[in-house]
Amino acid sequence: MADLFAKYTCSYCQEDITGLRIKCVECPNFDICLQCFSAGAEIGCHKNGHPYQFMDSEPMGVFQGRVGWSVREELRLLDAIELYGFGNWEDISGHIETRTAEGIPHLEQ
Known part of the structure; x- marks a missing residue:
């Protein structure tokens, strides 16, 4: 339940993520916004071909x-x-x- 009100920041563009976010399955604590995900953003060890999960950040x-x-x-x-x-x-x-x-x-x- 604590995760319900958690705030997430895109690991690539550093903007706050509202709504749907993409969580990398391979990279710990790596969340990315839809815009960066759709652009194929890569940073550090994270590669755009890694497996991912769609996470629903908002209970709305x-x-x-x-x-x-x-x-x-x-x-x-x-x-x-x-x-x-x-x-x-x-x-x-x-x-x-x-x-x-x-x-x-x-x-x-």
């Missing part, structure tokens, strides 16, 4: 409440609604994997 999203949704969960929700149809909450929750049918906000049609 469509579904606000006690338990926020990550960007990944929201994208999977939208994908699942397209695949299984609006209202098919059991199949949709299975697609999201991190939410139960009861944990999905049932939106008004």
